[in-house]
Amino acid sequence: MGAGPIFQLEGVSCRFGAVAALTDCSLAIAPGERVALIGPSGAGKSTLLSLLNGSQTPTTGRVVILGQDVNRLSPRKRRRIQRLVGTVYQQHHLVGNLAVVHNVNAGHLGRWPLLRALWSLVWPQQVQTAAQALAQVGIADKLYARTDRLSGGQQQRAALARVLVQDPAAILADEPISSVDPERSRALMDLLRQLSETTGKTLVISLHEVEFAVKYCDRVVGLRQGQILFDVPTTEVSETMLTDLYRL
Numbered sequence: 591m592g593a594g595p596i597f598q599l600e601g602v603s604c605r606f607g608a609v610a611a612l613t614d615c616s617l618a619i620a621p622g623e624r625v626a627l628i629g630p631s632g633a634g635k636s637t638l639l640s641l642l643n644g645s646q647t648p649t650t651g652r653v654v655i656l657g658q659d660v661n662r663l664s665p666r667k668r669r670r671i672q673r674l675v676g677t678v679y680q681q682h683h684l685v686g687n688l689a690v691v692h693n694v695n696a697g698h699l700g701r702w703p704l705l706r707a708l709w710s711l712v713w714p715q716q717v718q719t720a721a722q723a724l725a726q727v728g729i730a731d732k733l734y735a736r737t738d739r740l741s742g743g744q745q746q747r748a749a750l751a752r753v754l755v756q757d758p759a760a761i762l763a764d765e766p767i768s769s770v771d772p773e774r775s776r777a778l779m780d781l782l783r784q785l786s787e788t789t790g791k792t793l794v795i796s797l798h799e800v801e802f803a804v805k806y807c808d809r810v811v812g813l814r815q816g817q818i819l820f821d822v823p824t825t826e827v828s829e830t831m832l833t834d835l836y837r838l
């Protein structure tokens with residue numbers, strides 16, 4: 591992987607028709623950093639995350655993931671890079687009527703040949719890896735539980751376990767705590783921080799809750815109307831910066 595940044599955006603703009611979701615954004619994220627993306631609704635946080643995981647390409651500018659310019663990669667190499675970046679979405683995209691083990695195994699699907707992938711739906715593969723990931727997220731006992739019988743917070747943990755079996759270099763989380771209560775939010779953020787501390791994985795999290803951004807991350811990037819208003823260590827975030835960021 592080398593000592594360079596894990597993510598690099600150089601003069602990146604991203605448009606959707608007439609909408610400028612991001613305008614001239616530059617940013618570099620080093621391995622192991624914990625970065626929060628904050629800003630008002632529509633500021634471009636989700637778009638920035640989708641550039642970091644290669645699911646979106648910029649309209650102009652360069653996106654470099656793990657040293658590779660995503661615009662210059664063959665589809666196969668691009669998929670390989672994308673597998674090194676795991677994303678947890680607010681909608682977990684778990685299949686409710688399957689056992690948790692199958693959903694966690696889905697994290698392998700991009701790597702497994704089709705036959706093995708299909709067979710894995712019938713007969714769980716790599717059960718130990720799935721069990722280990724579930725233990726890491728604190729729900730080891732749910733391996734064979736039906737996914738839709740889990741609570742919201744447990745489903746979120748199962749979705750995180752699915753990302754962990756990918757063994758990504760970085761974990762991106764798009765508003766992971768918006769739909770859970772304060773106690774679960776703290777527990778999930780504790781878990782994400784502990785995972786990044788023990789595994790050295792880079793974390794990039796979009797958050798609506800500034801207090802969590804400040805408490806759990808080392809660095810805060812403030813986005814407003816598609817532009818980076820500030821990008822500072824957490825200790826340097828001030829009241830004035832936040833007022834300017836969220837000003838109506």
Ligand SMILES: Nc1ncnc2c1ncn2[C@@H]1O[C@H](COP(=O)(O)OP(=O)(O)OP(=O)(O)O)[C@@H](O)[C@H]1O
Nearest residue numbers: 606609610611629630631632633634635636637638
């Ligand atoms: N696929 C798309 N097609 C058209 N417009 C889009 C698309 N994705 C995002 N946008 C627009 O780009 C802008 C930035 O959206 P984005 O979802 O990145 O913001 P956000 O900061 O994540 O917002 P929120 O906090 O509400 O989730 C918005 O104006 C949005 O409507």
